[in-house]
Amino acid sequence: xxxxxxxxxxxxxxxxxxxxxxxxxxxxxxxxxxxxxxxxxxxxxxxxxxxxxxxxxxxxxxxxxxxxxxxxxxxxxxxxxxxxxxxxxxxxxxxxxxxxxxxxxxxxxxxxxxxxxxxxxxxxxxxxxxxxxxxxxxxxxxxxxxxxxxxxxxxxxxxxxxxxxxxxxxxxxxxxxxxxxxxxxxxxxxxxxxxxxxxxxxxx
Amino acid sequence: xxxxxxxxxxxxxxxxxxxxxxxxxxxxxxxxxxxxxxxxxxxxxxxxxxxxxxxxxxxxxxxxxxxxxxxxxxxxxxxxxxxxxxxxxxxxxxxxxxxxxxxxxxxxxxxxxxxxxxxxxxxxxxxxxxxxxxxxxxxxxxxxxxxxxxxxxxxxxxxxxxxxxxxxxxxxxxxxxxxxxxxxxxxxxxxxxxxxxxxxxxxx
Amino acid sequence: xxxxxxxxxxxxxxxxxxxxxxxxxxxxxxxxxxxxxxxxxxxxxxxxxxxxxxxxxxxxxxxxxxxxxxxxxxxxxxxxxxxxxxxxxxxxxxxxxxxxxxxxxxxxxxxxxxxxxxxxxxxxxxxxxxxxxxxxxxxxxxxxxxxxxxxxxxxxxxxxxxxxxxxxxxxxxxxxxxxxxxxxxxxxxxxxxxxxxxxxxxxx
Amino acid sequence: xxxxxxxxxxxxxxxxxxxxxxxxxxxxxxxxxxxxxxxxxxxxxxxxxxxxxxxxxxxxxxxxxxxxxxxxxxxxxxxxxxxxxxxxxxxxxxxxxxxxxxxxxxxxxxxxxxxxxxxxxxxxxxxxxxxxxxxxxxxxxxxxxxxxxxxxxxxxxxxxxxxxxxxxxxxxxxxxxxxxxxxxxxxxxxxxxxxxxxxxxxxx
DNA sequence: ACTTAACCGAGACGGTACGTCGTGTCTTAAG
DNA sequence: CTTAAGACACGACGTACCGTCTCGGTTAAGT
Numbered sequence: 001x002x003x004x005x006x007x008x009x010x011x012x013x014x015x016x017x018x019x020x021x022x023x024x025x026x027x028x029x030x031x032x033x034x035x036x037x038x039x040x041x042x043x044x045x046x047x048x049x050x051x052x053x054x055x056x057x058x059x060x061x062x063x064x065x066x067x068x069x070x071x072x073x074x075x076x077x078x079x080x081x082x083x084x085x086x087x088x089x090x091x092x093x094x095x096x097x098x099x100x101x102x103x104x105x106x107x108x109x110x111x112x113x114x115x116x117x118x119x120x121x122x123x124x125x126x127x128x129x130x131x132x133x134x135x136x137x138x139x140x141x142x143x144x145x146x147x148x149x150x151x152x153x154x155x156x157x158x159x160x161x162x163x164x165x166x167x168x169x170x171x172x173x174x175x176x177x178x179x180x181x182x183x184x185x186x187x188x189x190x191x192x193x194x195x196x197x198x199x200x201x202x203x204x
Numbered sequence: 205x206x207x208x209x210x211x212x213x214x215x216x217x218x219x220x221x222x223x224x225x226x227x228x229x230x231x232x233x234x235x236x237x238x239x240x241x242x243x244x245x246x247x248x249x250x251x252x253x254x255x256x257x258x259x260x261x262x263x264x265x266x267x268x269x270x271x272x273x274x275x276x277x278x279x280x281x282x283x284x285x286x287x288x289x290x291x292x293x294x295x296x297x298x299x300x301x302x303x304x305x306x307x308x309x310x311x312x313x314x315x316x317x318x319x320x321x322x323x324x325x326x327x328x329x330x331x332x333x334x335x336x337x338x339x340x341x342x343x344x345x346x347x348x349x350x351x352x353x354x355x356x357x358x359x360x361x362x363x364x365x366x367x368x369x370x371x372x373x374x375x376x377x378x379x380x381x382x383x384x385x386x387x388x389x390x391x392x393x394x395x396x397x398x399x400x401x402x403x404x405x406x407x408x
Numbered sequence: 409x410x411x412x413x414x415x416x417x418x419x420x421x422x423x424x425x426x427x428x429x430x431x432x433x434x435x436x437x438x439x440x441x442x443x444x445x446x447x448x449x450x451x452x453x454x455x456x457x458x459x460x461x462x463x464x465x466x467x468x469x470x471x472x473x474x475x476x477x478x479x480x481x482x483x484x485x486x487x488x489x490x491x492x493x494x495x496x497x498x499x500x501x502x503x504x505x506x507x508x509x510x511x512x513x514x515x516x517x518x519x520x521x522x523x524x525x526x527x528x529x530x531x532x533x534x535x536x537x538x539x540x541x542x543x544x545x546x547x548x549x550x551x552x553x554x555x556x557x558x559x560x561x562x563x564x565x566x567x568x569x570x571x572x573x574x575x576x577x578x579x580x581x582x583x584x585x586x587x588x589x590x591x592x593x594x595x596x597x598x599x600x601x602x603x604x605x606x607x608x609x610x611x612x
Numbered sequence: 613x614x615x616x617x618x619x620x621x622x623x624x625x626x627x628x629x630x631x632x633x634x635x636x637x638x639x640x641x642x643x644x645x646x647x648x649x650x651x652x653x654x655x656x657x658x659x660x661x662x663x664x665x666x667x668x669x670x671x672x673x674x675x676x677x678x679x680x681x682x683x684x685x686x687x688x689x690x691x692x693x694x695x696x697x698x699x700x701x702x703x704x705x706x707x708x709x710x711x712x713x714x715x716x717x718x719x720x721x722x723x724x725x726x727x728x729x730x731x732x733x734x735x736x737x738x739x740x741x742x743x744x745x746x747x748x749x750x751x752x753x754x755x756x757x758x759x760x761x762x763x764x765x766x767x768x769x770x771x772x773x774x775x776x777x778x779x780x781x782x783x784x785x786x787x788x789x790x791x792x793x794x795x796x797x798x799x800x801x802x803x804x805x806x807x808x809x810x811x812x813x814x815x816x
Numbered sequence: 817a818c819t820t821a822a823c824c825g826a827g828a829c830g831g832t833a834c835g836t837c838g839t840g841t842c843t844t845a846a847g
Numbered sequence: 848c849t850t851a852a853g854a855c856a857c858g859a860c861g862t863a864c865c866g867t868c869t870c871g872g873t874t875a876a877g878t
Contacts, residue, residue, distance in 0.1 A: 007828080050861090121324070123327070169373050173372035175376070176380060189369070192369055198406045199406055201362060202402045246852095252850060255851080257840060419843070419844060419853070450856095457836095458857090531792070566813060573805070573808065588744075605809070605812065609769050609811075628824075660823095
């Protein structure tokens with residue numbers, strides 16, 4: 001995680017940073033983003049408010065960094081860093097597998113609350129939104145781009161398809177269902193999305 | 205528009221309601237949703253705060269009602285009420301046409317600011333989110349469901365496809381790109397989505 | 409007490425005003441002026457901070473008004489409103505009597521703490537200082553002016569003496585001793601001051 | 613100036629001490645005592661906050677020491693150290709002369725701001741007040757005591773008069789007028805005070 | 817001449833209070 | 848009898864300083 005804020009961070013307290021991360025994640029999970037306040041983070045973290053304002057420009061940036069730390073930490077524990085979508089030779093199976101894992105993660109409340117909050121904040125604050133997309137979302141999407149390119153080389157996906165658009169056919173529906181509660185999110189659903197996307201809606 | 209709140213609405217001032225709608229939409233468009241406050245709406249509307257609190261439970265509900273009024277009013281001016289997606293016999297063309305119109309609307313700042321704000325608020329307030337989806341989004345999606353059903357009867361879409369899921373293949377990517385700024389939104393883009401969705405990514 | 413602050417006070421809460429007065433006086437007496445804070449006044453008064461900021465420009469002005477109320481209230485209980493220094497025909501005796509009463513009041517902690525605090529604040533904030541002098545001190549001094557004028561007419565004080573300066577000969581030493589702890593304050597002391605002032609230091 | 617604090621002062625930086633004195637006096641003169649802060653002194657003095665906290669217990673003590681240095685330095689330049697009130701044989705003339713000089717000094721802004729600030733702080737912090745009186749005020753008053761004693765021996769002042777009280781008849785009024793702005797401070801005024809005090813208010 | 821311990825500038829830290837803003841409720845005066 | 852205006856209690860904001868606490872880096876005493 002790179003420091004994005006003002007002072008030179010040589011003397012920065014690592015203890016304080018970690019405590020703030022943990023307090024922020026805990027509060028968002030327990031009380032919700034709306035009821036999470038800077039003062040509410042500072043108090044249980046045993047930290048002065050100024051220590052937060054010194055290093056982060058907003059509540060959302062605190063949460064973004066805390067969440068990135070959390071994600072990175074879990075990835076490291078799962079020993080899948082750097083991660084790539086597996087290539088068994090069967091694109092459909094590989095995509096279904098990784099989307100099922102994504103579904104599982106979206107249903108884990110520890111991940112759901114912060115990412116939903118960050119998404120919401122990003123909708124209204126464009127600058128933050130771009131940071132959220134660039135750090136959280138786009139790296140994941142690039143995994144799909146790479147897997148689809150491999151599938152194109154293997155002849156399983158048409159060569160004239162743009163992978164960056166193609167991946168949206170199954171990723172975006174899942175994202176919208178989850179974010180906006182427009183429908184149930186399940187393994188069966190993502191399996192269906194992959195089938196529809198790969199083979200189309202029109203009869204052959 | 206149906207009254208959603210407690211008091212008997214017989215004596216309700218129509219003048220105040222309109223003024224509140226207009227002030228809310230203007231503020232959200234000019235200052236952004238974050239800087240829009242109940243007091244900030246009441247003042248230019250020439251209305252006491254209590255008049256807002258009496259009829260709406262939250263800032264978001266004010267905006268939702270104001271935006272629904274705006275949408276309804278525009279639809280009435282365009283004389284396309286009740287609206288259906290045209291059926292020229294060519295599904296692909298029909299879908300592309302309606303999606304191009306949607307793109308145009310998404311790029312109109314009078315619509316963009318409030319709907320983005322309502323979407324954001326809905327992510328974090330689930331109850332509001334369900335109201336937003338039910339009143340703003342789902343009616344539009346049902347238009348696609350009906351058009352896809354017709355296409356199924358015409359043999360242009362496989363009969364075993366679930367239209368409610370199928371529509372997400374082109375609607376959700378557009379929604380995500382627009383909401384999260386994950387990519388450019390254009391007529392070419394939605395055309396591509398329709399092509400990919402109808403004919404699939406895999407070679408025939 | 410005349411309202412000196414911004415809003416039109418017709419809707420002002422008398423309950424809040426009294427509670428603020430009492431809390432301010434109590435805090436200054438118990439904790440001292442330095443440890444008295446606006447928040448510290450608001451809390452026990454059961455009042456929002458804004459209610460204080462709405463009506464008073466500073467902590468010192470709150471205390472000034474509270475203290476004026478206290479003084480006025482005590483004067484009304486003692487039924488000596490409007491007050492004049494008695495005229496028994498013996499200036500020396502009359503001055504000694506009223507100064508002894510002043511000494512007693514200066515030693516009463518309920519009066520001592522606030523007036524010392526207001527004096528201190530007035531030294532550093534000239535505008536406040538002038539208000540403190542005009543409302544608390546000068547009215548008292550005018551009593552001496554009138555009594556000395558009467559003494560001049562009775563031939564007990566030289567006609568060419570300026571009463572406004574003359575009164576300072578016994579009032580200012582007492583004030584300084586009390587304020588700056590430059591010496592003990594007692595009935596004997598003020599008696600001596602009156603004797604010295606009336607008859608001078610030089611031998612006759 | 614005696615070190616009043618804990619550490620061994622052998623290694624103390626004289627450069628830092630002087631810079632702190634000057635910054636403190638400058639800030640109090642320019643911005644006022646209220647807006648003078650420890651951090652505000654440390655920065656222009658090119659000094660760490662800790663260097664101030666190491667050697668002084670409070671902002672007021674810094675100012676007291678700085679002001680004592682200033683006074684001492686000026687006295688040394690005027691070559692009147694140690695100072696005594698002149699004795700020309702005419703008490704009235706001698707007292708008027710020294711009071712006129714005092715008036716001039718009170719009107720010099722370089723002296724006025726810090727001494728007013730120290731007086732104010734002393735009113736509220738009794739311990740500091742006693743230090744201020746003992747180091748700044750009482751030495752001056754003792755000069756009057758000695759001159760009055762001489763006058764008593766010369767038969768110009770009654771022998772039964774207490775000089776420590778007598779001096780207050782002309783010193784305290786001047787002090788109060790200056791500190792509390794209760795009236796104009798001028799040579800004419802102090803001349804009058806001396807005349808009234810020496811010869812009394814009552815007709816002979 | 818060489819440690820070595822204290823002071824030094826700098827500034828992050830946990831705190832407290834500031835004065836402001838907005839919330840949602842309650843009160844008042846005027847139409 | 849309703850409604851605009853706005854005072855109220857409350858809670859959070861973001862800022863300013865407080866007084867304490869590291870951090871290297873001089874710097875002067877005592878070996």
